[in-house]
Amino acid sequence: MSLTANDVKKIAHLARLGIAEQDVEHYAKDLSGVLELMTRMDQLNTDGVTPMAHPLDQIQRLREDAVTEIDQRDHFQTIAPQTEAGLYLVPKVID
Structure with missing residues (x-):
């Protein structure tokens, strides 16, 4: 698939990106x-290929799941503008 200059301008408009006129062809x-590469990759046979979370054989070092701070919810709710039943009340912003 080959994109035209008009395609790029339309995509840039939809994405709200500003592209200089001299850069459109580039x-x-x-x-x-990129689209050609994706088309070629889509044609590859991936039967039997195990999905991977990361291309390198690594493990993620995780910290111990332990509480490190004291619960200050009651304190913070006393200084909040509005609370109810342990929740913070916020103004409605969408009708």
């Missing part, structure tokens, strides 16, 4: 290359 070429 972006069209680069984005077309």
Whole structure:
């Protein structure tokens, strides 16, 4: 798939990105290359390939799940503008 300059301008508009006119053709070429790569990758046979979370054989070091701070909810709720039943009340912003 090859993108045109008009395609790039439309995508930039939808994404609210500003692209200089002299860069549009460069972006069209680069984005077309990405789409071509994705098309080629989509055609690969991946039967029997185990999904991976990370390409390297690493483990994530996790800290011990322990409480490190004291519960100050009651203190913070006394200085909050509005609370009810242990919850913070906030103004409605969407009708």
